Amino acid sequence: MIANFTSEVLPGSFSQYFSILVPSYFLIYLPTRFIYRLYFDALSGIPGPKPRLFSDLLTRVYNLATGRSGLLIFRLREWHDQYGPIVRLSSNEVHINDIDTYNQIFKVATNYPKTKFYYSSPSTKHSLLDLRDFHAVHLRRSALQPYFSKGSVRKLEGLIQTKIDQFLDRLSESKDVINISRGFRCLTCDVITTYSYEKCFEALSHPTFSPDWLVALEDLISTAQLTVALPGLTITMQWIFQNIIGRERAKKISPNVANAMEFEEHCRIAVLKQQERWNAGERNLVTIFEQLFQGDEKKGRKAATKDELAGEALLTVAAGMDTTGHTLTVATYNLVKYPEIQEKLLKELMTVMPHPKSEIKEEILDRLPFLQACLKESLRFSHGVSNPLARDVPPTGANILGYDLPPGTITMNSHYIYHTNSTVFPDPLRWNPGRWSGPDEKVKQMDNYFMPFSRGARICIGLNLAWAEMLLTLARLVRRFEITYSEDFADSNMEWVSMFVPVTKGMLTVNVKERKE
Numbered sequence: 012m013i014a015n016f017t018s019e020v021l022p023g024s025f026s027q028y029f030s031i032l033v034p035s036y037f038l039i040y041l042p043t044r045f046i047y048r049l050y051f052d053a054l055s056g057i058p059g060p061k062p063r064l065f066s067d068l069l070t071r072v073y074n075l076a077t078g079r080s081g082l083l084i085f086r087l088r089e090w091h092d093q094y095g096p097i098v099r100l101s102s103n104e105v106h107i108n109d110i111d112t113y114n115q116i117f118k119v120a121t122n123y124p125k126t127k128f129y130y131s132s133p134s135t136k137h138s139l140l141d142l143r144d145f146h147a148v149h150l151r152r153s154a155l156q157p158y159f160s161k162g163s164v165r166k167l168e169g170l171i172q173t174k175i176d177q178f179l180d181r182l183s184e185s186k187d188v189i190n191i192s193r194g195f196r197c198l199t200c201d202v203i204t205t206y207s208y209e210k211c212f213e214a215l216s217h218p219t220f221s222p223d224w225l226v227a228l229e230d231l232i233s234t235a236q237l238t239v240a241l242p243g244l245t246i247t248m249q250w251i252f253q254n255i256i257g258r259e260r261a262k263k264i265s266p267n268v269a270n271a272m273e274f275e276e277h278c279r280i281a282v283l284k285q286q287e288r289w290n291a292g293e294r295n296l297v298t299i300f301e302q303l304f305q306g307d308e309k310k311g312r313k314a315a316t317k318d319e320l321a322g323e324a325l326l327t328v329a330a331g332m333d334t335t336g337h338t339l340t341v342a343t344y345n346l347v348k349y350p351e352i353q354e355k356l357l358k359e360l361m362t363v364m365p366h367p368k369s370e371i372k373e374e375i376l377d378r379l380p381f382l383q384a385c386l387k388e389s390l391r392f393s394h395g396v397s398n399p400l401a402r403d404v405p406p407t408g409a410n411i412l413g414y415d416l417p418p419g420t421i422t423m424n425s426h427y428i429y430h431t432n433s434t435v436f437p438d439p440l441r442w443n444p445g446r447w448s449g450p451d452e453k454v455k456q457m458d459n460y461f462m463p464f465s466r467g468a469r470i471c472i473g474l475n476l477a478w479a480e481m482l483l484t485l486a487r488l489v490r491r492f493e494i495t496y497s498e499d500f501a502d503s504n505m506e507w508v509s510m511f512v513p514v515t516k517g518m519l520t521v522n523v524k525e526r527k528e
């Protein structure tokens with residue numbers, strides 16, 4: 012009956028329609044739209060690589076399939092050299108290389124919200140990362156920020172020091188080659204989980220610093236690019252794994268996915284248990300979520316939902332572990348590579364740490380200029396979030412670098428591009444902490460181009476914690492140990508691609524020996 016109906020109303024079979032529609036789409040619709048984008052739409056005057064305008068989806072899928080997604084960041088430099096400070100990347104996206112524009116977009120009172128498309132990961136849904144509304148962001152951040160102030164971090168310094176003790180003792184006991192890339196991540200994970208919700212994940216206790224979930228997260232990080240290319244696909248896959256397949260069966264299909272699910276579940280359980288204790292009247296918890304457990308009527312903030320707490324619990328670990336760990340890896344790799352720089356740092360450390368195992372406070376290290384310079388240079392090289400940061404042009408539209416951009420145009424800025432500007436940082440790919448002790452004017456200019464934690468309303472919430480962890484770890488590591496690369500380590504291990512965060516080709520593997528004095 013239905014067949015009769017369709018053949019009467021719509022003469023011809025489905026395959027006939029299909030054989031007309033598909034070629035029309037590729038031979039007429041796409042080329043016409045391409046010409047429109049090239050010559051007539053609102054962004055048509057902005058220079059850039061033209062083939063990318065043919066189809067955003069096909070470009071993303073092509074880049075993903077050919078492994079170019081993670082290398083886009085390096086092409087951006089070439090495109091800016093060729094086309095100038097603003098480059099059109101797709102139908103609706105421009106990439107910018109202009110520090111004044113960056114400072115406008117990333118200011119405290121910004122009206123450029125985060126671009127939903129690039130920040131919607133199912134795992135961090137309901138978390139701060141996913142919020143775009145400025146008032147909602149302000150409320151959430153003001154509930155979390157007090158726990159990350161310099162004063163709060165100093166109060167919990169004992170906790171950080173205890174984890175560093177454990178880490179250094181583990182290095183000392185090790186008879187084998189040490190995968191210190193993972194070691195640093197275990198350290199930062201144990202710090203952030205204890206600091207955030209008292210539930211230390213005990214990653215440092217793993218004999219080779221390789222707990223299953225850490226290795227799983229390492230393997231799954233490449234799905235960050237899949238999420239960018241085909242967001243719907245990852246959301247659907249995650250939903251299927253969570254709601255249909257379940258963790259037990261997932262173990263057989265993909266142990267990595269099962270381990271990552273288990274990790275998420277650990278974070279969720281940890282924070283919800285704290286909430287229960289808080290609701291039962293316990294008030295002496297070490298937690299960054301206390302203000303989220305309760306609402307604040309005066310400010311118009313409701314108590315966080317269970318999903319919001321779980322999202323936040325996962326976000327703090329995800330945001331605080333790899334970033335800090337990777338910067339420490341970059342610092343260590345380069346200090347071993349340049350022994351004369353390591354020697355200079357060691358001499359400075361000896362002025363405040365007379366013995367290899369001397370105790371030291373962060374506030375003292377905060378005053379050591381060469382240690383600061385080594386860390387700044389490592390942050391310049393490690394690029395925290397290495398993918399371009401995407402922000403939408405506000406409803407009023409914007410004029411950027413002489414071009415009128417309509418509301419909703421996506422602006423992209425990459426810290427990598429600013430951090431490797433060869434006019435500001437001569438010989439930019441050389442790790443050279445000495446550059447930070449140049450003349451004041453020069454350092455001021457470098458500081459203007461240095462934004463590892465981003466800037467403005469969405470600046471990294473954990474920067475004081477990260478800074479304290481990095482100062483203490485690096486100082487105590489270098490003061491206590493002579494470090495050498497392991498025999499099978501190659502410089503190429505440190506080559507990286509961008510998967511939202513930088514992912515190195517291999518690991519930094521080292522041998523360590525206790526210093527005698």
Ligand code: HEM
Nearest residue numbers: 140327330331334335395396463464465469471472473477
């Ligand atoms: C070297 C270490 C770190 C670097 C380089 C770094 C870098 C960054 C950057 C660039 C952003 C902005 C991302 C964007 O707008 O897309 C960010 C956001 C964030 N970071 Fe960090 N981060 C570090 C450590 C930490 C730590 C230890 C925490 C611990 C809680 C943390 C928590 C966060 C959070 C929650 C956000 C999201 C803020 C928001 O969306 O408003 N980060 N970080």
